Amino acid sequence: MNSINDLAQTLKSMNNIYIVTHMFPDGDALGSAFSLCRMLQKLGKKAAVLLGNEISKKFEFMTGYIEPQIFNEEYIVSVDLASNSLLESSLEKYAYKIDLCIDHHISNRKFAALNYIDSNAAANCEIIYDLIDLLNVQIDKYIAEGLYIGISSDTGCFRYSNTTYKSHEIAAKLMKQGVAVSKINEKLFTLKSRKILEIEKILNQNIKYFSEGKCAITFITLKDFEKHEIKDSECDGIASIPIRIEGVNVGITLREKSPDNYKVSVRTSEEVNANDIASLFEGGGHFRAAGFSIQGKINEIINEIANTILTHLGWKNK
Numbered sequence: 529m530n531s532i533n534d535l536a537q538t539l540k541s542m543n544n545i546y547i548v549t550h551m552f553p554d555g556d557a558l559g560s561a562f563s564l565c566r567m568l569q570k571l572g573k574k575a576a577v578l579l580g581n582e583i584s585k586k587f588e589f590m591t592g593y594i595e596p597q598i599f600n601e602e603y604i605v606s607v608d609l610a611s612n613s614l615l616e617s618s619l620e621k622y623a624y625k626i627d628l629c630i631d632h633h634i635s636n637r638k639f640a641a642l643n644y645i646d647s648n649a650a651a652n653c654e655i656i657y658d659l660i661d662l663l664n665v666q667i668d669k670y671i672a673e674g675l676y677i678g679i680s681s682d683t684g685c686f687r688y689s690n691t692t693y694k695s696h697e698i699a700a701k702l703m704k705q706g707v708a709v710s711k712i713n714e715k716l717f718t719l720k721s722r723k724i725l726e727i728e729k730i731l732n733q734n735i736k737y738f739s740e741g742k743c744a745i746t747f748i749t750l751k752d753f754e755k756h757e758i759k760d761s762e763c764d765g766i767a768s769i770p771i772r773i774e775g776v777n778v779g780i781t782l783r784e785k786s787p788d789n790y791k792v793s794v795r796t797s798e799e800v801n802a803n804d805i806a807s808l809f810e811g812g813g814h815f816r817a818a819g820f821s822i823q824g825k826i827n828e829i830i831n832e833i834a835n836t837i838l839t840h841l842g843w844k845n846k
């Protein structure tokens with residue numbers, strides 16, 4: 529499916545819709561899901577957002593954007609979901625039943641019956657925004673807030689290289705709807721819990737440098753999570769710690785999910801393609817932000833990842 533008109537027509541033809549997104553949903557995943565759900569509900573359709581895992585506390589208020597509706601599903605729509613393997617475990621039963629996929633990941637696996645992928649969109653919420661007029665929905669404060677949260681989240685508050693004039697244009701129009709941008713951005717980017725500061729301390733201590741500091745790798749274990757009683761859903765944002773260091777072009781953060789099983793976040797400077805790196809490990813994502821999973825003992829994994837990246841980029845290990 530190539531045209532946004534077709535996407536709008538398809539959504540118009542659907543009813544009784546379950547919306548799903550990726551595990552540990554971020555601002556763009558939740559903004560897309562809740563804003564789309566509210567738009568569909570405004571059209572008189574039955575729609576619900578299925579959230580398997582607990583969502584980050586800072587996003588909990590977004591559940592209030594929609595009216596809770598109970599119904600049996602006719603259609604499953606995914607948003608911001610690059611691969612059906614990224615569904616949270618309790619939603620895995622829908623993995624092969626997705627009717628429509630709306631996404632902006634360049635690595636999207638086109639797992640649904642119909643797929644609308646626009647990798648030029650900085651955030652999936654930019655695609656959802658474009659549907660407002662096509663679906664003849666009246667935008668309101670909640671739809672606007674959800675979409676703004678998504679765009680601001682995925683552009684790192686309009687700082688990342690994926691940010692376009694369109695991101696700013698849409699944000700300006702959303703501001704006109706009364707979105708409290710400074711309050712939202714403070715919540716998204718400035719405020720940190722004490723627990724997060726403890727986690728950041730551990731990640732800072734664990735940093736290892738490769739190839740004269742062009743590659744930095746850090747990790748956090750299940751034990752650390754247990755010791756500080758921190759939930760995985762509270763940890764978004766930690767992936768950017770190593771890439772913030774001056775001179776680092778590839779920043780890797782490993783997070784232990786289950787014993788010896790790590791979720792790996794790849795962040796890169798503009799000279800390096802993060803999606804290519806993640807692909808070497810059967811993962812994917814965007815040009816500057818991607819991810820994959822890996823199993824093994826932490827020191828061995830770190831060396832394996834470093835060696836693979838250095839070989840791929842033709843860097844020497846010094």
Ligand SMILES: [Mn+2]
Pocket residue numbers: 556557608632651652682
């Ligand atoms: Mn996204």
